Amino acid sequence: MNAYPKINAPRLLQRIADFAAVGATPAGGVNRQALSADDRAARRLLAELAVARGFGIYQDAVANLFIRRGGSDPSLPPVLIGSHLDSQPTGGRFDGALGTLSAFEVLESLEDADVVTERSIEVASWTNEEGSRFSPGCMGSMAFVGAGDILGWQDMHGVDGVRFGDELAATLNALPEAVTRPIGHSVSAFVEVHIEQGPVLERTGVPIGIVTGVQGTKWLEISFTGEAAHAGTTPLEFRRDPMAAAIGAIARLQQVVMPADPLARLTVGRMTVEPSSVNVIPSKVTFTVDIRHPEEGMLSSIEAQVIAECRVSSERHMVDVHTERRFDLAPGKFDKAIVDLIDNACERLNVSSMKLVSGAFHDALFIARVAPTAMIFVPCRDGISHNEAEFVTPENIETGAKVLLETTLSLAGGIMHTNG
Amino acid sequence: MNAYPKINAPRLLQRIADFAAVGATPAGGVNRQALSADDRAARRLLAELAVARGFGIYQDAVANLFIRRGGSDPSLPPVLIGSHLDSQPTGGRFDGALGTLSAFEVLESLEDADVVTERSIEVASWTNEEGSRFSPGCMGSMAFVGAGDILGWQDMHGVDGVRFGDELAATLNALPEAVTRPIGHSVSAFVEVHIEQGPVLERTGVPIGIVTGVQGTKWLEISFTGEAAHAGTTPLEFRRDPMAAAIGAIARLQQVVMPADPLARLTVGRMTVEPSSVNVIPSKVTFTVDIRHPEEGMLSSIEAQVIAECRVSSERHMVDVHTERRFDLAPGKFDKAIVDLIDNACERLNVSSMKLVSGAFHDALFIARVAPTAMIFVPCRDGISHNEAEFVTPENIETGAKVLLETTLSLAGGIMHTNG
Structure with missing residues (x-):
């Protein structure tokens, strides 16, 4: 009998629970940092599931x-x-694992329904996306597109003091059944399911986000240096107050940047004050500005605006200003054709969706350099991520996998096939 | 021969140098905290100088x-x-010592010139003005006017762990030649010379400040509490950003409070941010506001304005606000008749002067409760005080002492007197 492939939601939920047990933390999250023993255990579990279904492992x-x-x-x-x-x-337990296991569920559902696709379909699990143990993150996808310095990474040491090259070799050796493959093989398309890590989908009640790109990011560290003085004895005209300068500049930026452009993000996440005494006008105030925008030109223009407002404020308050760029990542645009395919898949499935731009980095940002790529976001509770409290509803997990299956069939040229 | 009393400037400078040697620090300042061995040594030195001139010690x-x-x-x-x-x-070496030794120089100059005044003149050296070892400051003057809890202080321990009562007893016992006197004896007037501890006199080139009062002070600690969220994935409309709320409120206050009222002071000296990460919208921002004004009504009105702006900003940014008053000192007004006497003294001496309000507390603030009081300020370099780099020019030291002598003669009913 001809069966249209169908996501097996209970199986997918069980897989997510099984993987959450690998490196489980007491608070219900996971500690499965890149190339650790627990990371290896998760890779082994995936490989065993693959072997059981007769899939190839590379x-x-x-x-x-x-x-x-x-x-x-x-x-x-x-x-x-x-x-x-x-x-x-x-x-x-969802950041990363949800996308990997939804993809594996797609393979299993195709297998269950005896579907033969024209193109082969591969589940990719990229190495060290998080970057918390070994920096930078997205190492696997960067290396895959030729943007990573694999040789240079070998002698790096992780936050736990362990050498990257040793952990990489141990990880490779722990999966002897995998066929070794040259890095960066040819790929026709890449689609990644991921939790949104933000509040938009949940709060608007839309189960699927079709990600059209990834915001670019620039981090600035800005210091205003003035003159410490007595809060009581120093009139306004004698003050060289770096706090007043910082407040003035940030207030102005908050009034103009984000309200004017719904795609812009501007965040002051850190501020330190010296000498930090109630009754002393500070000598130095240092703060960070995190700027994001999906358009490179706008990103640069906001950065220029931040620097300009700081200069104006420094002159007004007779203090010195120093700005330094600490991080710079260009925006990425996903492939319109893949975005349209996902959109069509949602329509066919009668699932409501919205287009959005990712505020966080993902492996897809790098793979987009070598193949048509897009992402499917599902809502996560309260937008919380990188946190043991991360949560996705079973309904949204199932919906994400369904949209991925439908999109994958379009990309792979799915042919319904009766096996018996 | 009839001699008008005359400040002996070289002697006064020598006395200042001699006292600066008591508790001297390598960087040229002094560490002579209240009731310490060095404080006792300074008291002994003053007593010995007094004995040498035949003055009474109490x-x-x-x-x-x-x-x-x-x-x-x-x-x-x-x-x-x-x-x-x-x-x-x-x-x-000047904060406190300058006023005490200028006053002692007035006594010596009267003695040199064999002047007999109608009223007795007493040099007061108040105990523990600074409050750095034992809190609060201005203990001696507070107790003198009945505002201090002397019994309650006894069992307090200093920052060095030593009991106040023990150090007080040791200090009293170290000066057995002093006559013990009931606290709070009747006084006709009090005049205190002090460094300005601010930049106004130096920058305006005026050698004498006639202090008409002391600003009142209120300290507020204000916390905005919102919700930590990802800087990239959280659009403006979903943010509950306590940093934006704090910046908005402070910016507004900086635009309105000080520019509108030259007597007002508003200082944000501390700010702490949680969790303090470049790419995380903060969950909590806490800062202090130091408010000063010479008028009680205006001081309260500015405090109300600060709280109101914080509430407005908390509502606009959908965050919670908590304000707490940490310190409250009412303004003090000095006696107009004494202020006029100092003004007249400056005119007679052909010394330019300006009236100003002290931004720092002084013993005179308390003595003003029981006797007509005012202060004479002299400029200090760069307004720097509470710092080993504190400096006053010899010319300004001499001018301050001259004005004090002239004022004291007016208050004491000085009569020229030929002794021979």
């Missing part, structure tokens, strides 16, 4: 793991779906 | 020290002049 030199279900034309570059299995030290 | 139960030069009518309440000899742990 890994490359940076330990990116691929689970392959062959298509009718093995010469065509495969469709890649997936995410990552590593976590933050006190991470949640 | 101390009360809280170790306020009085050096008395008798007048022609000993039944009249004396004129009090002076300041304090204790210092901050890394204090300067």
